[in-house]
Amino acid sequence: MSLIVKKFGGTSVGSIERIQNVARLALKAQKKGDKVVVVVSAMAGETNRLVGLAKKVNPIPDSRDYDLLLASGEQAAVGLVSLALNTLKPFSGRGFLGYQVGIYTDSVYSKARIYKINTQVLKKEIAKGVIPVIAGFQGMDLENNITTLGRGGSDTSAVAIAIALGAQVCEIYTDVDGVFTSDPRVCPEARKISHISYEEMMELAGLGAKVLQIRSVELAAKFNMPIHVRSSFHTGEGTMVVSKKLLGGLEKVVVSGIASDSAQVKFSLQNVPDRPGMAAGIFGALAKAAIDVDIIVQDIPTAGKLSLSFTVSGTDQLKAARVLKKIGGAVRIVQEKDLAKVSIVGVGMQHHPGVAAKMFELLARAQINIKLITTSEIKISCLIDGALEKKAVRVLHRGFGLG
Amino acid sequence: MSLIVKKFGGTSVGSIERIQNVARLALKAQKKGDKVVVVVSAMAGETNRLVGLAKKVNPIPDSRDYDLLLASGEQAAVGLVSLALNTLKPFSGRGFLGYQVGIYTDSVYSKARIYKINTQVLKKEIAKGVIPVIAGFQGMDLENNITTLGRGGSDTSAVAIAIALGAQVCEIYTDVDGVFTSDPRVCPEARKISHISYEEMMELAGLGAKVLQIRSVELAAKFNMPIHVRSSFHTGEGTMVVSKKLLGGLEKVVVSGIASDSAQVKFSLQNVPDRPGMAAGIFGALAKAAIDVDIIVQDIPTAGKLSLSFTVSGTDQLKAARVLKKIGGAVRIVQEKDLAKVSIVGVGMQHHPGVAAKMFELLARAQINIKLITTSEIKISCLIDGALEKKAVRVLHRGFGLG
Numbered sequence: 001m002s003l004i005v006k007k008f009g010g011t012s013v014g015s016i017e018r019i020q021n022v023a024r025l026a027l028k029a030q031k032k033g034d035k036v037v038v039v040v041s042a043m044a045g046e047t048n049r050l051v052g053l054a055k056k057v058n059p060i061p062d063s064r065d066y067d068l069l070l071a072s073g074e075q076a077a078v079g080l081v082s083l084a085l086n087t088l089k090p091f092s093g094r095g096f097l098g099y100q101v102g103i104y105t106d107s108v109y110s111k112a113r114i115y116k117i118n119t120q121v122l123k124k125e126i127a128k129g130v131i132p133v134i135a136g137f138q139g140m141d142l143e144n145n146i147t148t149l150g151r152g153g154s155d156t157s158a159v160a161i162a163i164a165l166g167a168q169v170c171e172i173y174t175d176v177d178g179v180f181t182s183d184p185r186v187c188p189e190a191r192k193i194s195h196i197s198y199e200e201m202m203e204l205a206g207l208g209a210k211v212l213q214i215r216s217v218e219l220a221a222k223f224n225m226p227i228h229v230r231s232s233f234h235t236g237e238g239t240m241v242v243s244k245k246l247l248g249g250l251e252k253v254v255v256s257g258i259a260s261d262s263a264q265v266k267f268s269l270q271n272v273p274d275r276p277g278m279a280a281g282i283f284g285a286l287a288k289a290a291i292d293v294d295i296i297v298q299d300i301p302t303a304g305k306l307s308l309s310f311t312v313s314g315t316d317q318l319k320a321a322r323v324l325k326k327i328g329g330a331v332r333i334v335q336e337k338d339l340a341k342v343s344i345v346g347v348g349m350q351h352h353p354g355v356a357a358k359m360f361e362l363l364a365r366a367q368i369n370i371k372l373i374t375t376s377e378i379k380i381s382c383l384i385d386g387a388l389e390k391k392a393v394r395v396l397h398r399g400f401g402l403g
Numbered sequence: 404m405s406l407i408v409k410k411f412g413g414t415s416v417g418s419i420e421r422i423q424n425v426a427r428l429a430l431k432a433q434k435k436g437d438k439v440v441v442v443v444s445a446m447a448g449e450t451n452r453l454v455g456l457a458k459k460v461n462p463i464p465d466s467r468d469y470d471l472l473l474a475s476g477e478q479a480a481v482g483l484v485s486l487a488l489n490t491l492k493p494f495s496g497r498g499f500l501g502y503q504v505g506i507y508t509d510s511v512y513s514k515a516r517i518y519k520i521n522t523q524v525l526k527k528e529i530a531k532g533v534i535p536v537i538a539g540f541q542g543m544d545l546e547n548n549i550t551t552l553g554r555g556g557s558d559t560s561a562v563a564i565a566i567a568l569g570a571q572v573c574e575i576y577t578d579v580d581g582v583f584t585s586d587p588r589v590c591p592e593a594r595k596i597s598h599i600s601y602e603e604m605m606e607l608a609g610l611g612a613k614v615l616q617i618r619s620v621e622l623a624a625k626f627n628m629p630i631h632v633r634s635s636f637h638t639g640e641g642t643m644v645v646s647k648k649l650l651g652g653l654e655k656v657v658v659s660g661i662a663s664d665s666a667q668v669k670f671s672l673q674n675v676p677d678r679p680g681m682a683a684g685i686f687g688a689l690a691k692a693a694i695d696v697d698i699i700v701q702d703i704p705t706a707g708k709l710s711l712s713f714t715v716s717g718t719d720q721l722k723a724a725r726v727l728k729k730i731g732g733a734v735r736i737v738q739e740k741d742l743a744k745v746s747i748v749g750v751g752m753q754h755h756p757g758v759a760a761k762m763f764e765l766l767a768r769a770q771i772n773i774k775l776i777t778t779s780e781i782k783i784s785c786l787i788d789g790a791l792e793k794k795a796v797r798v799l800h801r802g803f804g805l806g
Contacts (some may be wrong), residue, residue, distance in 0.1 A: 050479060053479075053483055054483065057419055057422055063486070065485040065536075067488065068482045071478070072476075072482070075458075075472070078471060079468045083460050083461040086468070096466070096473070
């Protein structure tokens with residue numbers, strides 16, 4: 001008998017039929033003898049609906065009340081899934097909001113981080129044979145305020161709960177069959193990956209493969225919690241995200257996947273005085289406003305001035321512009337939006353020089369101009385015109401023989 | 404400087420424009436020098452949408468998880484109203500859910516009763532100049548479960564908060580101009596009442612005048628909290644609901660209003676053994692299932708058997724039928740649905756014999772058959788065919804000279 005945390009995303013609870021399906025999947029696992037905990041996102045479209053309403057009343061709704069608003073979406077889904085469970089087998093489910101099962105976070109609204117889960121309530125329910133249905137995406141700070149964990153935060157909720165309860169695996173149910181070598185909608189030859197390391201998954205997730213929130217993978221890696229990404233529409237195996245050590249021979253593949261991320265915005269700061277603390281001041285202010293900066297590139301200074309470029313997600317553009325306005329002086333700020341970041345990911349990459357060169361060549365041959373480049377040990381990313389995103393993904397997928 | 408609790412119903416927060424209007428009304432009162440607390444319902448249609456979803460996954464969704472589900476509607480409205488307030492004057496609003504401001508209730512889900520409000524958090528916010536925006540309709544029981552107060556429960560939330568904070572008045576904003584002598588959609592001659600006593604308002608509310616939840620009036624009467632029922636679309640005076648003592652000469656009117664309540668169901672139990680404890684058993688079981696029984700009529704027993712009739716709201720029909728099925732024995736149960744209850748209400752009524760006779764005569768002349776009659780000191784109600792409801796209201800309104 002083992003404990004399994006099953007997380008269902010928005011599409012998996014997107015209709016009455018799907019909610020009933022979630023209840024059936026949970027009870028089926030319980031009948032097999034497993035103990036089951038369910039974590040749910042808001043019904044598909046609900047969070048977007050709430051965000052749309054919020055923006056209509058307040059164009060920059062980044063605050064405590066915004067989190068309180070958004071958290072209502074998961075709450076409704078929890079109620080419905082638990083009610084569905086109780087029809088199949090009376091009172092086998094019980095819904096819980098973040099604060100009710102002691103999911104404590106810091107107070108960074110909209111991007112809160114979990115620091116503790118009080119498992120007392122959950123353990124009591126599980127021991128009784130109840131299937132707890134928990135709202136993902138939300139928690140509570142020390143002052144009783146509702147916080148949310150950022151888009152896709154339900155994955156992180158599920159992994160954190162799995163770790164806190166010592167679950168055997170955290171199953172992430174989604175509307176795709178698993179993790180693919182690229183987005184199948186963009187790249188018809190994309191293949192499902194059966195096993196992938198936390199590190200590669202982090203790069204893929206961070207680069208816009210929307211299957212898992214990157215923080216959930218970081219967390220799973222830290223505590224070695226296996227994640228099973230699988231379809232909620234059939235019982236076939238999906239993709240196991242596990243420690244590199246467990247993968248063995250599978251590491252031989254150099255490039256394991258292509259990811260892309262649209263709606264990127266590039267800020268270029270020109271005439272920045274070249275003195276110590278300048279960059280720290282700028283990025284410190286952005287961090288304080290909880291804006292994730294992605295690629296950063298700095299030129300060699302000329303006559304005591306330098307240029308600094310960086311990218312942020314399109315959703316943070318307004319906020320970032322407000323922060324930067326305060327810099328003042330002679331600094332000139334240029335924004336370029338509608339950009340895309342395409343990336344190749346693979347654990348073996350660092351030992352294979354020439355992978356980067358091949359990537360640049362493939363893009364060049366396809367007439368795709370590169371605006372910024374950034375690399376890590378297991379990935380190479382290029383910022384390009386957003387309109388060419390799909391083309392670039394297909395070119396790279398074919399070029400690296402992933403089909 | 405006085406403290407005012409302003410409650411906005413679903414229609415008053417039913418769109419972005421109306422939410423912005425709520426924020427403006429609250430700030431306007433604050434600018435005049437008053438301290439303001441806002442209580443909101445879910446956006447119009449939202450509770451019905453959630454109820455519809457719940458019924459699709461679970462036909463009898465009366466439980467803890469149902470309340471958790473429904474409470475999400477008010478939560479979204481709270482977030483939006485507070486966000487709207489913060490656009491007009493940054494950070495003047497702050498949203499709160501029932502549990503966050505210590506609204507404690509019993510554990511009777513869907514019909515919970517408030518027993519305590521912990522005003523500490525609210526008083527601190529008000530002292531800072533913040534306008535707290537509180538979710539109506541919801542609370543928390545002693546075990547941290549979310550409870551709801553029943554349809555229209557936001558009125559009760561608002562009155563309870565007004566009492567706990569020692570407010571000067573509880574303003575109930577709605578989509579009508581106040582309390583009318585009858586439903587203006589049914590009866591074009593209906594007039595707005597400027598002042599009405601708690602007692603009359605309770606009868607009107609209990610009889611289906613949907614302006615106020617009856618429990619909110621009971622509560623206001625107990626603590627002498629004035630209620631001002633007014634329109635959220637203009638600044639004109641509405642109806643003041645106050646103590647009978649304050650009304651003085653206004654009591655001279657005999658019949659002050661006509662109310663009606665549709666979707667009533669009549670249960671008739673035949674062959675009930677005439678022995679002590681029988682009625683107590685039946686109505687005890689119904690009460691335990693939290694079903695409100697309205698009119699009760701019992702025949703004179705014949706040969707040790709009696710007939711018992713009573714009415715419940717159409718929404719409780721299924722539940723009531725389930726409870727009654729357990730009686731067993733030779734008892735025969737007959738259900739009659741689609742009935743309406745029309746009532747005349749007035750404080751002076753008890754001192755004017757002949758009012759009842761006049762009511763029955765007016766209905767008879769209009770060919771409306773009376774199925775059950777019930778009376779109190781200040782109201783007389785008749786159960787009739789639901790199809791004749793509007794006709795009956797008009798006949799009585801005219802007959803008692805209320806136009």
